[in-house]
Amino acid sequence: MRYKSINPRFIVVFSVVLVAALLRLLPHWPNFTPIAAMALFAGTYFDRKQFAFAIPIAAMFISDLVIGLHANMPAVYMSFAITVLIGIAIRKKVNVGSVVLASFSSAVIFFLITNFFSWVASPYYPQTAAGLAECYVAGLMFFRDTANGLSFFMNDLLGTTFFSAAFYGAFYLVQMRFPVLDRSRF
Numbered sequence: 001m002r003y004k005s006i007n008p009r010f011i012v013v014f015s016v017v018l019v020a021a022l023l024r025l026l027p028h029w030p031n032f033t034p035i036a037a038m039a040l041f042a043g044t045y046f047d048r049k050q051f052a053f054a055i056p057i058a059a060m061f062i063s064d065l066v067i068g069l070h071a072n073m074p075a076v077y078m079s080f081a082i083t084v085l086i087g088i089a090i091r092k093k094v095n096v097g098s099v100v101l102a103s104f105s106s107a108v109i110f111f112l113i114t115n116f117f118s119w120v121a122s123p124y125y126p127q128t129a130a131g132l133a134e135c136y137v138a139g140l141m142f143f144r145d146t147a148n149g150l151s152f153f154m155n156d157l158l159g160t161t162f163f164s165a166a167f168y169g170a171f172y173l174v175q176m177r178f179p180v181l182d183r184s185r186f
Contacts, residue, residue: 021059037163043087075117107157
């Protein structure tokens with residue numbers, strides 16, 4: 001059969017990715033988005049690795065076309081691809097602990113990569129170890145306005161954890177209700 005990959009499980013996982021991309025378009029605190037959770041979820045539950053990368057990256061790119069493109073996009077997409085790899089890494093042991101650790105790891109990786117890219121591309125920081133440290137400290141403090149959440153990093157960490165709990169938890173419950181979606185039962 002030509003479309004063997006398109007089955008009920010694929011459709012449910014694809015739908016979660018689509019919903020996550022659409023949620024990104026709604027008003028939210030800066031960086032409190034489902035994007036990293038979408039990448040983790042896709043990495044964990046798409047059976048084929050090419051789908052795990054291509055579908056969420058395409059969804060993110062389409063939403064970026066609506067939101068707007070920016071100079072830091074290579075760093076964002078690189079951290080996004082690493083987050084898909086983290087999702088792939090937890091495939092065999094999906095539980096609360098592994099999802100929380102994956103959520104935390106993806107937020108830290110996003111912070112490290114995007115701030116490193118800002119340091120490299122910005123004339124504001126000297127291209128020294130001290131300049132890099134200054135950039136990371138500034139990144140931790142960036143957007144410390146309680147009307148907009150806690151900070152970019154904390155909003156990312158909380159958003160990724162919240163949406164990961166929602167996506168993984170909902171999928172777990174749906175698998176219990178519809179066993180055809182659960183690969184481990186066969």
